[in-house]
Amino acid sequence: MNNFFANLYEWFGFMPLYSSDMKDHLKGWDITCTDFIGTPWYVYIGSLMIITTGFVYALQYHIMDSPRFCEKKHWWLFALILTSFNFLMAMILTYHSIHSGNHCYQLRLGLSDSIGFGISNALWSLLLLMLISSFPLFRRWSTNCSYTTFWKP
Amino acid sequence: MKKIYILLIALCISSCTSEIESFNTLAVQMVREDRVLDQQEYEKLIQYIQKSSDTEVFRVFKTDKASIDPEQVHNYLINLFKAKQLMISSENLWNPETYLTANTSFNINVFLENSASMDGYVSGVTQFESDIYSLLGNIKTADFCDTLNLGYVNNGIPYRKRNANLNDIQEFIEKLEPDNFKKRGGERGVSDIKQVLDIVLNQLDQHHAAILISDFVFSPGRDKDAREYMIHQSIGIKNSMTELLEKSDVSMVVLQMNSTFSGMYYTHTNTPVKLTGIKRPYYIWIIGSSPQIKKIIDSHYLEQIKGGYQHEWILNRPREDQKLNFKIQYAPRIGYFSAHGIKEGHLLEAASSREDRTKDLFKFHVAVDFSKSMQPTAFFNNPAHYKLSDPDYTLVIEPLENSSKQIKLSGYTHLLGLQTSHLRDEVLTINLIPELPAWIEEVSAETDRDILKDVAQQQRTLGFKYLAEGIYDAYYKHTEGRSLEQFEITIKQ
Numbered sequence: 001m002n003n004f005f006a007n008l009y010e011w012f013g014f015m016p017l018y019s020s021d022m023k024d025h026l027k028g029w030d031i032t033c034t035d036f037i038g039t040p041w042y043v044y045i046g047s048l049m050i051i052t053t054g055f056v057y058a059l060q061y062h063i064m065d066s067p068r069f070c071e072k073k074h075w076w077l078f079a080l081i082l083t084s085f086n087f088l089m090a091m092i093l094t095y096h097s098i099h100s101g102n103h104c105y106q107l108r109l110g111l112s113d114s115i116g117f118g119i120s121n122a123l124w125s126l127l128l129l130m131l132i133s134s135f136p137l138f139r140r141w142s143t144n145c146s147y148t149t150f151w152k153p
Numbered sequence: 154m155k156k157i158y159i160l161l162i163a164l165c166i167s168s169c170t171s172e173i174e175s176f177n178t179l180a181v182q183m184v185r186e187d188r189v190l191d192q193q194e195y196e197k198l199i200q201y202i203q204k205s206s207d208t209e210v211f212r213v214f215k216t217d218k219a220s221i222d223p224e225q226v227h228n229y230l231i232n233l234f235k236a237k238q239l240m241i242s243s244e245n246l247w248n249p250e251t252y253l254t255a256n257t258s259f260n261i262n263v264f265l266e267n268s269a270s271m272d273g274y275v276s277g278v279t280q281f282e283s284d285i286y287s288l289l290g291n292i293k294t295a296d297f298c299d300t301l302n303l304g305y306v307n308n309g310i311p312y313r314k315r316n317a318n319l320n321d322i323q324e325f326i327e328k329l330e331p332d333n334f335k336k337r338g339g340e341r342g343v344s345d346i347k348q349v350l351d352i353v354l355n356q357l358d359q360h361h362a363a364i365l366i367s368d369f370v371f372s373p374g375r376d377k378d379a380r381e382y383m384i385h386q387s388i389g390i391k392n393s394m395t396e397l398l399e400k401s402d403v404s405m406v407v408l409q410m411n412s413t414f415s416g417m418y419y420t421h422t423n424t425p426v427k428l429t430g431i432k433r434p435y436y437i438w439i440i441g442s443s444p445q446i447k448k449i450i451d452s453h454y455l456e457q458i459k460g461g462y463q464h465e466w467i468l469n470r471p472r473e474d475q476k477l478n479f480k481i482q483y484a485p486r487i488g489y490f491s492a493h494g495i496k497e498g499h500l501l502e503a504a505s506s507r508e509d510r511t512k513d514l515f516k517f518h519v520a521v522d523f524s525k526s527m528q529p530t531a532f533f534n535n536p537a538h539y540k541l542s543d544p545d546y547t548l549v550i551e552p553l554e555n556s557s558k559q560i561k562l563s564g565y566t567h568l569l570g571l572q573t574s575h576l577r578d579e580v581l582t583i584n585l586i587p588e589l590p591a592w593i594e595e596v597s598a599e600t601d602r603d604i605l606k607d608v609a610q611q612q613r614t615l616g617f618k619y620l621a622e623g624i625y626d627a628y629y630k631h632t633e634g635r636s637l638e639q640f641e642i643t644i645k646q
Contacts (some may be wrong), residue, residue, distance in 0.1 A: 024492040030173065032232035033483060035496045037173045037210040092338075105236065105561060106484040 002027055002036075005046035009120045017116035021079070021107040026094070026117065033104040038099070045090050049121055052089075053128045057080040061133070061142040070145040072152055079129055083122040091118030172207040180230060181237055188241050190230065199262060200228070202247060214495070222501035223249050228478075228564045229259040235563055242251040243563075248424035258299040258555040259445050260290060262356050265329075266349055267312075268304040272331035273416025274368070274429065274435060280460045281412035285366060286326040287459040288437070291321060292364075297448040299360075305337050306349055307363070312337040331416065346620060353440065354397055362441025362449070370435050370601075371616040372419055379421040380599070383616035394627030404446040404469035404527060405624070406439040408455065408462040409596055420601045423614055428604070431611045434463070434596055443469055447527055466621075468628045469527045469637070477640045478522040480565065487516035487572065499643045505576045516572035519567035519583075519642070520553075526638060530554065533567055533585070536588045540636070542582035544574045571642075580643050584636035587629050 006027055010016065026045075030038030060069060060078045068132055069078075095114035097103060130150055139146050147153060178534055179201065183194040190198075199221060202211050213229065234241045265271075265285075272287075274281040281294050304313040305324050346369055351367050373382035397403055414433040417425040437458075439449055446469070449455070455462065456633045481495040490500040505515045523533045532538060534552055534588045542550060547572035552560055562568065571581070597618035604610040 020489065021484075027492075028171075029483075029492055031177070031236045032229055033480075034229060035213050035234065036169075036493070039174055040170055049354070101236075101238075104483070106482060120199060 001043050002040050005042035005097060008046065008124060009042060009117065011120070015079070017120045018113040019108070022094075022109055022113035022117065025098075025103050025107050025109055025113075029104050029107065031102060031104060032098075033106050036065070038103075040092060043145050045093065045117075045121060047098050048089065049125050050128065052085060053082060053125045053132070057132050061139050061145050065142050065144050067144045070148045070153075072148065072150060075133065075148055079126055082129060083126050086125040087118040087122035089118075090121035091115055094118075156417070164237075165646075171210065172205050176201055176205075176211075177237075179504075180233060181239065182368065184239060185232060188239070188245060190241070190246045192247045193609050195249075197229075202226070224478075231563050235561065246484070257444070257448075258297050260300045260302065260361045261298055261361075261363055261364060262304065262353075263289060263301045263364045264306040264310070264349075264353050264366070266365070267334040267337060268307050268367075268372075269334075270368055270370050270372070270415065270419050272334060272434075273414040273433070274412050275329040275334070276331060276415050279413050279415075281410075282326050282329050283357055283459045284331075284410055284412070284437075286322070287457065288454065289326075290319065291324045291452075291454040291457055293317070295454065296451055297445075305334070306352055308345065308348055310352065327567075334384060340485075342469045345350045345386075345395065347386050351389060351393055354393065354403075357397075357401070359441060359442060362439065362445040365438040365440065366439075367436060368433070369614055369617060369620055370419075371421070372423060373421050379616070383619040386616075387619035390620060390623035391627045393493060394624055398470060398627060402442050402470065403440060404443045405467070406446060406450065406455065407466040407621075407624075408437040408439075408458075408466070409464040409466075409592065410435050410437060410458075410460065411461050412460070418601075418604060420604065425502075425606050428611065433611060434614050439464075443527065445468060450527055464590065465529065466525050466593075467492075467529065467532075467592050468587075468624060470628060471637050471639075477638050478525075478564070479640050481642065482518040482520060482568075483581055485518065487511045487514045488576070490517065492607070494643075499645070500559070502643050503576060503644050503646050505574075513574050513576075514572060515574070516570060517574040519569045519571065519640075520562045521567050521569060521640070522564055523566045523638065528585075528587075528637065530566065538585055538588070540584040541571075542584075543579060546571050546581065547574045576644070576646065577644050579639050582639060582641050585638040587637050588627075589621060589625050593618055597621070605615060614618050 006023070009026070010023060024036075026041040028036045028038040028040040028042075036149070056078050056131060060075065091114045094117055095111060098101070098109045098114065134149055139148065142148075176198070180190075180198055183198075184190050193241035202214055202221060210550055214225045216225075227246060230246055231241075232245060232267050235474075248559055273374050289301065290576075293297050300316045301463045302313065302315045303317045303321065303324070304310050314325065317325065324520050346367075349365070349367065358364055358536065371379070371386060394403075411432050411434055415429045416427070418428050420435075439446065441449070441454075446467075450467070455465070480496070481498065483495060485552045488506045489502070489504045491502040494501045497603055498603055500517060503515065505513045523530075526533075530552060534550060536548055536550055539548055539550075549572075550556075551568040551570070553566055556568075558568065569583070571583075596613055597616050600611050601610050601615045
């Protein structure tokens with residue numbers, strides 16, 4: 001699971017948004033610099049990202065399910081809230097662990113790493129929302145928004 | 154609204170702490186107030202590890218056979234407390250291994266060679282007597298010493314005082330005079346060092362260590378070729394030691410001392426030569442099992458000998474049962490390697506540096522714990538004692554004692570820096586090679602023909618080199634190719 005999220009957030013090695021040291025910290029390199037037995041940030045934040053994305057999707061399509069919020073501009077509004085939340089959540093939580101010294105002292109970590117990880121988390125939440133709302137598989141159960149995607153109506 | 158969400162998520166995250174984080178929190182709570190981890194608290198932590206369902210995370214505390222390794226737990230806790238800025242010394246962390254070894258005491262047989270050549274060291278009150286008195290007094294009162302037995306040795310053991318107390322030691326020292334040596338008897342006319350050693354070595358066992366005090370001067374006799382005699386003695390000593398080392402674990406400390414000598418010195422042809430007020434060497438050999446010798450060394454009583462020793466030489470066989478504790482440091486480094494695998498001694502995805510300043514260089518550091526070795530720190534500070542399997546690597550040694558890095562690298566004694574400009578896939582082996590110390594040659598003499606006038610000969614021991622080579626060969630030539638300490642690092646690009 002850790003490797004699955006690591007590959008996602010590191011964009012399979014093609015788009016590094018943060019340093020190698022940050023990658024190791026997010027994988028769970030522990031405070032005593034011994035092994036990957038520390039907090040598995042990738043798994044925790046990745047899981048939260050999936051949950052919040054599912055929640056925001058459900059909010060628009062099934063919980064609120066209101067004709068007043070079924071245009072694509074509303075979709076993008078929900079997406080903005082979701083990505084903002086995921087960006088801040090990833091950035092703040094990881095920066096807090098860095099700032100409090102709760103990491104292996106050999107890793108060189110900074111604010112830019114947290115910002116990069118936040119951006120990565122936000123991008124994946126957006127992509128995931130696009131994915132689950134693009135196909136009618138789930139949204140067909142919506143009463144008023146079954147035709148709403150990020151490109152229509 | 155966002156702040157509330159963030160707070161909720163933070164609470165959610167914090168409640169989803171991993172088991173190792175909970176373990177860390179528990180350990181820190183235990184020591185935060187009193188800075189001590191007692192036996193009860195230690196056992197509570199062990200129970201936590203045993204009951205944990207996350208076996209993957211807690212594997213760092215376990216041996217290959219999945220039982221808990223107290224040393225791993227101890228090292229982890231030391232590093233954790235350091236990382237949390239809790240200054241707790243190793244002694245304040247209860248450790249079952251320390252507890253078990255603390256109460257193991259043994260007997261010590263002290264043999265003073267009383268051949269005629271030793272008379273000059275004991276005429277009147279001499280440095281020799283003060284040195285021996287201070288050493289025996291300290292050892293008698295040590296926790297590890299059960300009983301101290303005193304005796305003379307030459308071709309037999311002509312005198313023995315068993316279970317000596319402090320008064321007995323004082324009397325023993327006060328009676329160190331040529332007259333008493335003669336009175337105790339034995340074959341004082343000839344020094345057969347091999348025979349003396351055989352007698353002492355025969356007294357060794359798991360409950361008995363030995364201290365042998367002698368000038369170790371060969372006396373070939375009038376009609377013998379001195380050099381040939383000393384070579385034969387060397388081979389005989391080597392054979393005796395080799396036979397002993399095959400049967401049991403024996404380690405040795407050889408101290409070279411100095412004392413004033415006033416009396417008859419017997420040359421290699423047994424001709425007496427009167428020397429007065431000359432500084433001459435003598436030797437204290439401490440022989441026993443490795444745990445016994447380690448205890449004596451760690452007590453630092455040898456450093457407390459009144460006049461001090463000139464040189465020290467420690468001999469021990471490579472440890473087969475104990476793995477050297479080392480840890481590859483993730484940083485600082487030149488080039489790159491993955492953090493995965495460094496715990497197992499592997500540098501994976503290794504790559505040379507691409508920066509202009511350090512182009513094509515690859516460098517990493519390894520923290521090593523040599524504290525369990527019997528060799529002194531100076532041995533590990535000398536690059537000449539290291540042999541690398543790849544000669545393209547250069548080695549830089551940094552002792553961690555009194556270093557600013559000591560706190561972060563607690564539990565390790567040295568930081569080794571290894572650098573190459575030819576990075577390749579390989580298993581890099583670092584060996585510590587024992588060698589015959591240079592001072593042996595300096596204190597050894599090939600002849601004592603002119604000892605009356607030659608100051609250099611007066612300050613040396615006839616044939617000591619042959620004796621030392623015999624012992625060295627028994628310990629290390631027999632184990633050629635095997636080093637005192639060794640570790641391997643697998644490098645893969």
